[in-house]
Amino acid sequence: xxxxxxxxxxxxxLQFVGTxxxxxxxVMDSSLGENTGMRPAxxxxxxxxxxxxxxxxxxxxxxxxKVVDFxxxxxxxxxxxxxxxxxxxxxxxxVRGKGVDRAAVARAxxxxxxxxxxxxxxxxxxxxxxxxxxIEEADAR
Numbered sequence: 001x002x003x004x005x006x007x008x009x010x011x012x013x014l015q016f017v018g019t020x021x022x023x024x025x026x027v028m029d030s031s032l033g034e035n036t037g038m039r040p041a042x043x044x045x046x047x048x049x050x051x052x053x054x055x056x057x058x059x060x061x062x063x064x065x066k067v068v069d070f071x072x073x074x075x076x077x078x079x080x081x082x083x084x085x086x087x088x089x090x091x092x093x094x095v096r097g098k099g100v101d102r103a104a105v106a107r108a109x110x111x112x113x114x115x116x117x118x119x120x121x122x123x124x125x126x127x128x129x130x131x132x133x134x135i136e137e138a139d140a141r
Contacts, residue, residue, distance in 0.1 A: 055112035
């Protein structure tokens with residue numbers, strides 16, 4: 001089993017800096033704080049977006065799809081009462097490219113959400129997750 005360590009070091013008020021084992025850092029703050037960084041609950045959505053995006057673009061590149069721009073947008077709802085856990089997240093995959101095959105994108109999304117994305121697997125069964133795919137034609141680079 002792999003073990004990972006991160007730290008969250010207090011800066012001031014409700015601001016913290018999270019650092020991973022490789023020295024990469026992110027500033028976190030609270031909506032009750034000074035708004036100097038991302039909120040921890042939103043970072044969970046960022047982690048999900050990054051994890052599934054890396055899977056999908058990697059698969060599309062292997063399938064030689066001519067993607068020129070790609071983004072993952074997640075909208076979510078949380079419970080109104082504490083601990084204000086996420087209840088629903090909708091993942092939108094937006095692919096721009098030349099002649100991108102919808103079936104290839106759908107398969108890449110399926111593989112990411114059922115096999116490869118560890119963040120998705122961690123949230124599955126705890127958060128209702130839906131997804132959609134938008135493909136826009138664009139000139140290849």
